Every structure is written in structure tokens, then in C-alpha cells.
Amino acid sequence: MSPLGHFSQSEAPSLSGHRSPFVLTSFCTEDNVLECRSYINQEVSSLGLRAVWTPTDGPAELNVVAVLNSLYELIQLHRQGLRALDDMEVERQRSASNTELLQLSNTRLKGQLELSKRENTSLLEKERQLQLKVKNLQSCLKNEKEEVQRLQNIIASRASQYNHDMKRKEREFGKLKERLNQLLVDKKEKKQAMEVLNYVERADGKRSMWKTGRTEARHEGEVYRTLLSDYDARQRELVLENSEQRKVLQQMKRDMVSLLRGSKPARREETPGDPQTQVRGEGDSEDSEEVFESSCVDAREKLTNSIRLKWRKLKSHMERLDSQASLVQAGEGAEPDAVPLETHGQEMERLKLEIQQCKDFIHSQQQLLQQRLTSPCEEEEAAAIPPGSPMQGEGGRPGERGRLGEDWRALEEQRTHFEKERKTFTEAAIRLSHERMMFEEDRATWLKHQFLHWTPFTDQNQPEMTEGEQEAASVFSPECLPGSPSPETSSSPRCQALQTQSTADPYRSLPPSPESRYR
Amino acid sequence: MNFSEIFKQSNQLCRISPDGRYLATCVQYRLVVRDVNSLQILHLYTCLDQIVHMEWSSDSLFILCAMYKRGLVQVWSLEQPDWHCKIDEGSIGLVSSRWSPDGRHILNTTEFHLRVTVWSLCTKAVSYIKYPKACQKGIDFSRDGSYMALAERRDCKDYVSVFVCEDWHLLRHFETETQDLAGLEWSPNGCVLAVWDSCLEYKVLLYSLDGRLLSSFSAYEWSLGIKSLAWSPSSQFLAIGSFDEKVRILNHITWKKITEFEHPATICSPKTVRLHIITRNVCPTDEISQPPFQIPVVKPDLDRANPKVGVSSLAFSADGRYLATKNDNMASVVWVWNMQKMSLEAVLEQTAAVRCFQWDPRRPRLALCTGTPRLYLWSPAGSVSVQVPSEGGFQVHALSWHSNGDSLVLIGKEHLCLCYMDTEDKSTDSNIWTK
Numbered sequence: 025m026s027p028l029g030h031f032s033q034s035e036a037p038s039l040s041g042h043r044s045p046f047v048l049t050s051f052c053t054e055d056n057v058l059e060c061r062s063y064i065n066q067e068v069s070s071l072g073l074r075a076v077w078t079p080t081d082g083p084a085e086l087n088v089v090a091v092l093n094s095l096y097e098l099i100q101l102h103r104q105g106l107r108a109l110d111d112m113e114v115e116r117q118r119s120a121s122n123t124e125l126l127q128l129s130n131t132r133l134k135g136q137l138e139l140s141k142r143e144n145t146s147l148l149e150k151e152r153q154l155q156l157k158v159k160n161l162q163s164c165l166k167n168e169k170e171e172v173q174r175l176q177n178i179i180a181s182r183a184s185q186y187n188h189d190m191k192r193k194e195r196e197f198g199k200l201k202e203r204l205n206q207l208l209v210d211k212k213e214k215k216q217a218m219e220v221l222n223y224v225e226r227a228d229g230k231r232s233m234w235k236t237g238r239t240e241a242r243h244e245g246e247v248y249r250t251l252l253s254d255y256d257a258r259q260r261e262l263v264l265e266n267s268e269q270r271k272v273l274q275q276m277k278r279d280m281v282s283l284l285r286g287s288k289p290a291r292r293e294e295t296p297g298d299p300q301t302q303v304r305g306e307g308d309s310e311d312s313e314e315v316f317e318s319s320c321v322d323a324r325e326k327l328t329n330s331i332r333l334k335w336r337k338l339k340s341h342m343e344r345l346d347s348q349a350s351l352v353q354a355g356e357g358a359e360p361d362a363v364p365l366e367t368h369g370q371e372m373e374r375l376k377l378e379i380q381q382c383k384d385f386i387h388s389q390q391q392l393l394q395q396r397l398t399s400p401c402e403e404e405e406a407a408a409i410p411p412g413s414p415m416q417g418e419g420g421r422p423g424e425r426g427r428l429g430e431d432w433r434a435l436e437e438q439r440t441h442f443e444k445e446r447k448t449f450t451e452a453a454i455r456l457s458h459e460r461m462m463f464e465e466d467r468a469t470w471l472k473h474q475f476l477h478w479t480p481f482t483d484q485n486q487p488e489m490t491e492g493e494q495e496a497a498s499v500f501s502p503e504c505l506p507g508s509p510s511p512e513t514s515s516s517p518r519c520q521a522l523q524t525q526s527t528a529d530p531y532r533s534l535p536p537s538p539e540s541r542y543r
Numbered sequence: 544m545n546f547s548e549i550f551k552q553s554n555q556l557c558r559i560s561p562d563g564r565y566l567a568t569c570v571q572y573r574l575v576v577r578d579v580n581s582l583q584i585l586h587l588y589t590c591l592d593q594i595v596h597m598e599w600s601s602d603s604l605f606i607l608c609a610m611y612k613r614g615l616v617q618v619w620s621l622e623q624p625d626w627h628c629k630i631d632e633g634s635i636g637l638v639s640s641r642w643s644p645d646g647r648h649i650l651n652t653t654e655f656h657l658r659v660t661v662w663s664l665c666t667k668a669v670s671y672i673k674y675p676k677a678c679q680k681g682i683d684f685s686r687d688g689s690y691m692a693l694a695e696r697r698d699c700k701d702y703v704s705v706f707v708c709e710d711w712h713l714l715r716h717f718e719t720e721t722q723d724l725a726g727l728e729w730s731p732n733g734c735v736l737a738v739w740d741s742c743l744e745y746k747v748l749l750y751s752l753d754g755r756l757l758s759s760f761s762a763y764e765w766s767l768g769i770k771s772l773a774w775s776p777s778s779q780f781l782a783i784g785s786f787d788e789k790v791r792i793l794n795h796i797t798w799k800k801i802t803e804f805e806h807p808a809t810i811c812s813p814k815t816v817r818l819h820i821i822t823r824n825v826c827p828t829d830e831i832s833q834p835p836f837q838i839p840v841v842k843p844d845l846d847r848a849n850p851k852v853g854v855s856s857l858a859f860s861a862d863g864r865y866l867a868t869k870n871d872n873m874a875s876v877v878w879v880w881n882m883q884k885m886s887l888e889a890v891l892e893q894t895a896a897v898r899c900f901q902w903d904p905r906r907p908r909l910a911l912c913t914g915t916p917r918l919y920l921w922s923p924a925g926s927v928s929v930q931v932p933s934e935g936g937f938q939v940h941a942l943s944w945h946s947n948g949d950s951l952v953l954i955g956k957e958h959l960c961l962c963y964m965d966t967e968d969k970s971t972d973s974n975i976w977t978k
Contacts, residue, residue, distance in 0.1 A: 178765045181845055185743055185767070188848030200655050207634060214633035218662050218669075220618075221626050226647055226665050235710055243707045243714060246689070247753050254734040258796075 061086060073097045270324075273331055280334040284341065371478055375471065382467065386460065393453050397446070546932050547582055547961035555941055556594060557959045560603040563946045565621070567606055568959060569594040574608055574619060579945065582961065588619045591629075596639070600646030601688065605664075607649060609640035616640050616649060618664070630662055644688025644708055656681075659693070661711055670711045676701065678741075680726035684708065685733040690752070692736050694724050703727060703738060705754065715754035721746060725769070730778040735795070737774070737781060742767045742849070747783060749798055758798035762791055767850075773857035773866075780863075780882065784854025788870050792885070802885045806854065806870040806878060810890065811835040836890060838873050858900065860907040865923075867900055867909055877911055879921065891921055899941045905948030912939035918953060918962060931960060 052060040065076050076094050077087055207213070556569035559579060566577045572593050576586040592610035599606055609616045614632035636654025643650060649662045656677040661670035675681055676694040684691050688708055695702040701724040705715040723741040730737065735757065740746040745768030749757040760783075762768075767786035774781055780801075781793040790804040843851040856869040865888065866880040874896035881888040893913045900911035908922040916937050919928045931937050931953060941954040951962040 175765070177845065181767055181850065182743060182765075184846055185848045196655065203636075203654070210634070214631070216631065216633045216635060216660065218628070218630045220628040220664065223666065224620075224626075224647065224664050226645065235712055239710065240712060243709075243712055246707075247714065250689075251734055251752055254732055 058084070068094050068098075071098075071101070073101075270327070273327060277327070277331050277334060280331075280338050284334065284337060371474070375474070389456065389460070393456065396449050397453070544929055544965060545963040547963070549933055549935075549937055549955075549958045549960050550582075551957060552954070552959045553593070553957065554595060555954050556597045557943070557952050557954050558597060558599055559943065559945055559952060560599050561601055561946065562603040565603065566952070566961070567597060567599065569597050569608070574606060576606070576621065579950070579961075586619075586621065586624055588617075588624075590617050591615055598640075598642055600642050601644055602646045605642075605646060607640060607642060609637065611637050611639075616651060618649070628664065632660070641682070643691070644684045648708075648711075650682070672704070672706075674702075676724060678723075678725050680728065683728050683736075685729040686731050687733055690714065690729070690733065692727050692729060694727055694738075696724070703736070703750070705736075705752075717750070717754045719748055719750075720756075720759070721748065726772070728772060728774065730774050730781075730795075731776055732778040735778065737772060739769045739772055739783075742769065742786060744768055745785060747772070747781070747793075749781075760791075760793055760798060760800070762800070763787070767853070770853040770855050770871075771857050773859055775859045775863045775866075775882070776861060777863050780859075782857050782859070782866055782868075784857050784868060786850070786853035788853055788872070790854050790857065790866070790868055790880075792882075804866075804868065804878070804880055804887070806838075806868070806873060808838050808840045808873070809835055810838070810887070838876055838890070838892070841872050841874065843872050856900070858902055860902045860909070861904050862907060865902075865907050865909075867902065869897055869900070875913070877909070877921075879909065888923070889921065889926075891919070891926070893919065898939075901942060901944055903948040904944055904946055908948070910942055910944065910951055912942050912953070914938050914940055918942070918951070929962075931962070933960070 061077050068074070068076050073094050074090060074097070076091050078090070550568065551570050552568045553571050554569060556567075558567050559565070560567065564579055565585065566579050566582070568575050568577070572590045574586075574588040574590060574594065574597065575584055576588075577584050588606075588608075590608045590610065592613045592615065594608045595611045596609040597606060598609075604622055605618050605620055607616055607618045614635070614637040616630040616632075616637070618628035618630075620626040630649065630651065632651055632653060635657065637651055638654050638656065639652040641650050642648070643661070647664045649664070651660045651662065652658075652675060653660065656675050657673075659672040659675045659682075661672070663669070672693060674695045674697050676696040678694060681694040682691065691706045691708050693704045693706065695704055701719045701721045703715075703717055703719055703724075704713060706712065707714050719738050721738065721740040722744050725739055725741040727736055727738045729735070734752050736750045736752070738748045738750060745761050745763055745766075747760045747769065749759070751757050762783075762785065769783055769785050771784040772781070773784075779795050781795070781798075783791045783793070785791070788806045790806075791800045792802050792804070793799065794801045841851070845852075850871075851874070852872045853870065854868050855871045856867075858867045859865070859882075860867075864882055866882055868878045868880065870876070870878070875893045877891040877893075877897055877900055878887065879889040879891065880886070891909075891911070893911070895913040895915055898912055898914045900909055902909055906922070908920060911919050911921070913919070916931045916933065916939065917928055918931060918939060920926060931939060937953075937955050937958055937960060939953045940956060943952045943954070945951065949964050951964070953960045953962055
């Protein structure tokens with residue numbers, strides 16, 4: 025606490041509110057000299073200096089010498105303090121600059137440390153790689169050593185074999201030399217001879233023949249005949265084998281086709297109609313090719329290619345079924361899968377009903393056509409008979425004949441008229457059959473359409489359809505149509521898009537998981 | 544199964560005639576001809592020296608007896624016991640003697656393989672063939688007897704000559720690309736000749752009957768190569784056994800390897816393989832083990848020449864369905880392979896090294912012997928092991944089937960015995976076959 029504050033609290037109530045230690049003018053006035061004197065005394069003695077006033081000096085007087093001394097001491101003290109302050113300032117500055125220096129060096133060293141750490145890691149990395157290399161080289165070395173060992177073993181065994189053979193040959197050579205010596209020495213030479221009581225017949229009873237060019241040619245012929253017969257036999261076997269295998273392949277193809285076709289109703293989401301029609305179409309075209317088999321390379325290749333294609337389809341189908349089965353087993357898709365089953369069943373029922381109705385319609389059309397065709401014939405017959413019977417009957421008087429002639433002419437006219445009608449009717453029938461075919465095609469595409477894009481949710485937005493579809497739609501009650509088609513097929517009119525879709529598209533356009541469909 | 548009494552023989556020379564009616568044996572310098580069924584002695588011939596080689600002619604009318612030391616060959620006739628024929632090779636020596644397929648010519652190979660002399664029993668004609676090669680199998684006749692292939696060596700090169708056996712006319716003569724030809728063998732259909740190199744180089748060359756090189760096969764280089772070779776009866780497959788303990792099967796269409804059979808010391812996998820073991824018990828029984836099997840291996844001394852390692856014996860069954868092999872460092876084991884499945888069918892382990900095995904000429908039945916008094920038979924239905932009844936301990940060293948597959952000749956060191964199979968249907972006889 026500053027002495028002034030202390031003073032203001034304890035002894036000088038007459039002081040002003042100024043607390044600033046540098047304002048000293050209002051400390052001592054003429055009134056409070058004594059108090060100031062004692063205060064100063066106290067302060068000075070507390071500072072360790074000589075007292076300013078001692079009671080021996082007199083009550084109201086100041087010892088000027090003591091005061092000057094203490095003043096001088098105070099000034100010294102102050103100077104010391106200032107010096108100390110300066111020193112401390114200097115010190116402070118020095119330490120501040122030291123600190124700065126240290127901080128700089130710190131950052132520099134940190135940077136260096138970072139660098140060296142990085143270097144260290146890179147060196148470690150290099151070392152690791154080198155160690156790997158060393159390991160590799162060591163294993164290579166081991167392999168090479170083993171190889172060398174193996175080759176040495178081989179060389180050793182070959183060398184022993186060679187030595188063995190050499191020794192054997194040398195022994196034989198020695199024997200030969202001995203024999204030669206013996207023969208040179210030997211005087212009587214025993215010749216080869218054969219003694220036989222009588223010569224025997226040949227085993228096949230024939231007489232031996234002279235060696236002529238003809239026999240040689242015969243031998244050659246025999247050789248080639250043997251070879252040819254062997255090749256023939258082999259070729260026959262191979263042809264048999266080939267045909268067997270081709271039959272097996274055909275059977276396999278048929279089975280695959282039926283499998284793929286049969287798998288269509290069972291498959292819920294992925295039902296591309298195109299492969300089916302493709303399969304059917306291919307099957308038809310290739311059944312006819314079975315006739316031109318064996319030597320035709322193209323037919324062979326086509327068969328194998330078609331088998332490969334179908335096998336791939338079957339494989340992908342099986343994989344999809346497996347994935348479906350796994351999904352079902354996972355249990356997550358249990359709920360959404362249960363719902364489509366029911367709706368699928370309903371759809372199937374509905375489609376069956378539609379098919380039945382179509383059939384009935386076609387049947388009725390057929391009947392009508394039949395009636396139309398038969399009725400002109402009856403009329404024709406009816407028209408044909410009257411001229412015959414009166415002619416066959418009585419001779420006819422001229423009047424009657426004239427009347428009959430008129431009748432005949434009229435009936436002829438009717439007949440030609442009916443002919444024309446029949447012609448138009450047949451044309452109409454042909455047209456109708458054409459239209460029926462068109463209708464069938466449209467129906468097929470529409471069914472395909474249904475299978476591809478059906479959802480349990482009905483949507484009021486009816487997409488644009490062709491005339492055929494509209495006809496079909498008008499005959500049958502339009503059912504719920506797919507409301508949310510796949511994005512890829514919504515760009516163009518769906519029927520045409522479906523017709524032009526290749527086999528791959530339905531697979532591509534289908535969403536990857538069943539859940540996403542039924543949102 | 545009946546066994547005949549034990550007869551004496553020498554040099555393991557016991558042969559049944561090709562028509563299956565007679566059994567010829569040699570006892571020192573005598574040739575004894577017996578009836579196969581009654582074993583009565585029908586003829587007895589005496590030769591001039593100890594018989595070293597004896598062979599029936601193909602029509603079973605003549606027997607040749609060769610005495611190499613004396614350089615003599617004597618031919619005896621069955622129809623006319625008085626008839627005799629003696630071929631004396633003189634100073635030129637005799638190393639081997641054999642019949643030609645027509646049964647009227649004898650081919651004698653002189654000492655040092657200087658030449659092959661073809662003696663005729665019908666005419667005075669004598670033919671000579673120069674430079675025959677001294678190798679493992681230098682001469683082979685085709686199965687129908689029309690052609691003979693002979694290996695020759697001239698000027699350090701190997702040649703093959705093909706002769707027409709009818710008149711010994713040289714049909715073809717061509718050089719082979721072998722380093723050192725070791726053998727040649729006709730295929731059973733007579734259209735292909737397999738020629739193989741010595742064990743220092745693994746190489747098989749396949750020549751057509753008219754001398755064209757069809758194909759060449761080499762499995763590996765440098766290591767010791769082919770040890771044995773066998774054609775399948777249908778000529779479809781060529782089995783090659785080599786020193787690396789493997790058998791490679793080539794097919795007759797592409798002459799490429801279609802499979803290889805390994806002979807490992809431990810068989811782990813297949814459930815279908817049965818290991819048939821003959822145990823050392825007092826009453827030896829046939830044991831069937833479960834895989835994995837451990838095969839006893841004898842490590843061969845690789846420093847010596849022709850080490851006892853590698854597949855040395857191969858035999859196809861008569862129907863070509865099975866192949867029996869023996870690996871020399873597992874000498875007590877015979878491996879039976881199924882050629883239809885191209886896999887191991889059975890492993891037959893014996894107490895001692897297998898000396899000889901041979902397939903029944905009629906059915907897939909394998910007979911093998913190990914130098915013990917037992918005869919061992921295997922068939923797909925099962926296997927059976929029979930003791931040869933004898934007082935003196937008859938050790939079976941070799942065996943040979945009768946051509947009708949109903950009896951076996953068991954040849955010991957100095958004796959022989961005939962074994963007659965039951966002629967009833969084996970598949971219904973479940974008593975003796977153990978599965």
C-alpha cells in the first residue's frame with residue numbers, strides 16, 4: 025500500500041481525493057507539520073535510514089542536518105532504485121530478445137526435427153524395402169542353390185550312367201579284341217551251317233515267291249491298305265462319336281430352352297420377354313438346320329455358339345435365382361416379397377381371364393367367318409340346284425323354258441353377286457386374320473409390357489398406346505397400368521421401345537434390388 | 544483253385560504252346576513236352592548242351608532250343624518226333640535266337656551283334672541283316688506277324704529297318720532322331736511304331752507303318768528318362784513309365800499327353816482307392832485300409848547307374864480297362880489304374896518285393912508273385928491270396944498265364960507248378976474273393 029494511501033486512511037483526513045502518488049503538494053501544510061514530521065520519521069525509519077527528528081532536537085523544530093541527510097539518503101535510494109530499474113529494464117530487454125531468439129531457434133529446431141523425422145521414416149521405409157529385397161534375393165538364392173543341387177544330381181546320375189555304359193562298351197570291346205585274336209590264331213574256322221532232315225512246308229502252305237518288282241509293289245500296296253483301313257476305322261469311330269455328341273448337345277440345347285422358358289412364370293421381377301422369343305426363334309431356325317449336319321462347319325459353330333449363349337443365360341438365371349433365394353433367406357426382403365407374390369398371383373389370374381376372353385372373342389369371330397363363308401355357298405348351291413332339277417325333270421315347254429331361262433339368268437346374276445360378296449368376304453377374312461395377327465402381336469407386347477412394368481399400385485396416368493393396344497384396352501377393362509416406369513424406358517413410346525429392346529436391356533433397366541421397386 | 548504237383552525245370556524255361564495244348568519245359572539239356580491238362584509227358588527231346596533259350600513256333604508245331612555257348616540251335620517237331628534240325632553258328636557265335644512270326648524262319652543274332660542271320664526251314668535261303676543294334680529291345684514283330692522292325696546303328700546314328708516277314712523284303716529304312724535308341728515296339732494294330740531313346744534322354748518317336756514320323760514326345764530334359772513303355776490293347780493309349788516315378792499316357796489321335804499317373808509315398812485323397820495289404824500274420828489275410836495310405840519307400844542309391852527308381856513295369860489288362868504299374872523304389876507295391884476314369888483304382892501292397900505280375904489274357908484279373916510261396920490274384924471284384932501247396936517250400940519267382948486264362952504256370956527257381964483256376968463264374972463265387 026502506498027504510503028499516501030495509508031496516510032489518507034489513518035492520519036490525514038484533510039487530504040483531497042487525489043490518489044496519484046506523484047501529486048505531493050498537498051501532503052504537508054503549515055497545520056500538520058508535526059504530524060508530517062512524525063510520519064516522515066516513521067517512514068524513514070521503516071526504510072532503515074536515520075531518523076529525521078529525534079525528540080532531543082526540540083518539539084517544534086526540525087533537525088535540518090538529519091533532514092538533509094535523510095533527504096540525501098533518500099535521493100541515493102531513489103538513484104539506486106532508478107539504476108536498479110534501468111538495470112532491470114536492460115535485463116528485461118535482454119531476456120525479451122533472448123526469448124525471441126529462443127523462440128526462433130525453437131521453431132527452426134522444430135522444423136529441423138520434422139525434417140529429420142520425415143527423413144527417418146523415409147529411411148525406415150527404404151530399409152524395409154531393402155529388407156524385403158534381401159529376403160527375396162535370399163529366397164532366389166535358395167532356389168538357385170536347389171536348382172544347382174538338382175542339376176548337380178542330374179549330372180552325377182548322367183555321369184554314372186555314362187561311366188557304366190563306357191565300361192560295358194569297353195568290356196565288349198575287350199571281348200571283341202580277344203575274339204579277333206583268337207580268330208587270327210585259330211586255324212580251322214567253323215562255318216555257319218544248318219543241317220535239317222528235310223525242309224518243311226510253309227505255315228500257310230504256299231510256295232515262296234521270287235522277289236520281283238511286282239511283289240514289292242504288292243507289299244507297298246499292303247502297307248497302304250493297312251494304314252488306310254486303320255484310318256477309315258478311326259474316322260468312322262470319330263464320326264459316330266461326333267454324331268453322338270451332337271445329339272447330346274441338341275438335347276442339352278432343347279433342355280436349356282425349355283428350362284429358360286419354364287423359368288419365366290416363376291421369375292417375378294426379371295421377365296424379359298425378348299430372350300424368350302429370341303430363344304424360340306433360334307430354336308425354330310436351328311431345328312431346320314439339324315437336317316444339314318455333320319460336314320457344315322457353320323452349322324457346327326452355330327450349334328456350339330447357341331449352346332454357349334443359352335448356357336450363359338441359364339447360368340445368369342441361376343445366379344439371379346440364387347441371389348433371390350439368399351435375399352429371401354436373409355429375411356429382410358420378406359415383407360415386400362410376400363406382397364408381390366399375392367399381387368403376382370392376382371395379376372396372373374387377371375391375365376388368364378383376359379386371355380380367355382381374347383380366345384372367346386377369336387372363337388366367335390371364327391364362327392362368324394365360318395357362317396359367312398358357308399352361307400354364300402348354300403345360296404350358291406341353292407342357286408345351282410333349281411336349274412338342274414327342272415332340266416332333269418320334264419322336258420319343259422317353251423314358255424316354261426323362257427321363264428326358266430329368265431329365272432336362270434336372275435339366279436346367275438345372284439350367283440355372280442354372291443361370288444363377288446364371297447370374294448369381298450374372303451378379303452375381309454384375310455384382312456381380319458391380318459388384323460388378328462397384329463392384335464396378337466400387340467397383345468404379346470402388351471403382356472410383355474405388363475410383365476416388365478407392373479406394380480401393385482394403380483396409377484391414373486394412362487400412357488399413350490398404339491391403336492392395337494387401344495382396341496384391346498377397349499374390349500377388356502383397362503386394368504392398373506404401371507405408374508412408375510423405369511427411367512430408361514420412359515423416354516420413347518413404351519411399346520416401340522419394348523419391341524426394339526435387346527435382350528440386355530431388360531436386365532439393365534431392372535433395378536438392382538426388389539425393395540426399390542415397391543416404394 | 545487246384546495246384547498240380549511240382550516238376551523240375553532249369554533256367555526258368557517253361558512255355559505253354561500258343562494253341563494252349565502243351566507245356567514245354569527244359570531240364571538241363573532235355574526238352575520235356577507235356578499235355579497241359581493231364582501233365583503227361585508226350586515227348587522228350589535231348590539237346591547237345593544245356594538249353595538256354597526255348598521258344599514255341601507260332602503254329603505250335605516246332606520248338607527251338609538255343610545253346611548260346613556252343614552256338615547251336617536245335618529245332619524239334621511235335622508232329623514228327625524224328626525230325627531234327629540243327630543250326631550251328633560256328634565261330635561267329637550266338638547271342639540270341641528267336642522264331643519269326645510265320646514259324647518257319649529262325650533269326651539268330653551273332654556275338655557282338657555283328658549281324659542277324661535269317662535261317663529258313665522251308666528253303667535253303669539264308670538272309671543276313673547287318674548292323675543290328677544291341678539294345679533293350681532291338682527287334683519287334685507286329686502282332687499280325689507281317690512286319691518286323693529292327694533297330695540298326697551305323698556311323699554313330701540310329702536307323703530303323705522295316706521288313707516284310709513274308710519274304711524278308713526291306714520295306715523301309717529310315718534314320719531316327721534318337722541319341723541312343725533303346726527299343727522299339729509296334730502298336731497292336733500294326734500301324735504305328737514307337738521308338739524310344741535310352742534313359743539319358745526322354746524321347747519317344749512315333750512312326751507310321753510307311754516310315755513317316757507322326758509325332759515326337761519328350762516330357763522333360765536332362766533327368767533320367769524312359770524306363771518302360773506299353774501299348775494299350777486297342778492301340779488307343781501309349782503308357783510311358785519313366786525314372787521320375789510317373790507314367791504318362793499319350794493318346795493315339797494327337798500323340799499328346801492326356802494324363803500322368805504319379806506314385807507318391809502318401810496317398811491321401813480318394814475314397815474309391817482300396818489298399819490291399821498282405822500282412823505278415825500266420826494266416827495272411829487281405830486287409831483293406833482306409834486312406835491316407837503310407838507306402839514303404841526304399842531310397843535308391845542314385846550314384847549308381849540304372850538306379851532302382853522309376854516305373855519299370857507296365858501292363859495293360861486284356862480289355863484295356865486297367866493298367867498295372869510298379870515303381871522300383873516301392874517294389875512291394877503294385878498300382879492298378881482305371882483307364883476309363885484315368886484314376887487310381889487299387890494299391891496292392893505285398894510283404895516282399897513283387898517279382899512278376901501278369902494280366903489274365905481273357906479277363907481283368909491280375910496275378911502277381913513276390914518270391915514267396917504265395918500267389919496273389921486281384922480283380923475289380925476283390926482279391927485273393929493263395930498258398931502254393933508244397934512240402935519243400937516252393938517260391939514263386941515268375942508266372943505265366945495260359946492263353947485261355949484258366950490256368951497259370953508258376954515258375955520257381957528250379958521247379959514249376961501249374962495252377963488251375965475254377966472254371967465257374969468268378970463274380971458269383973463270393974467265398975474266395977474278399978472285397
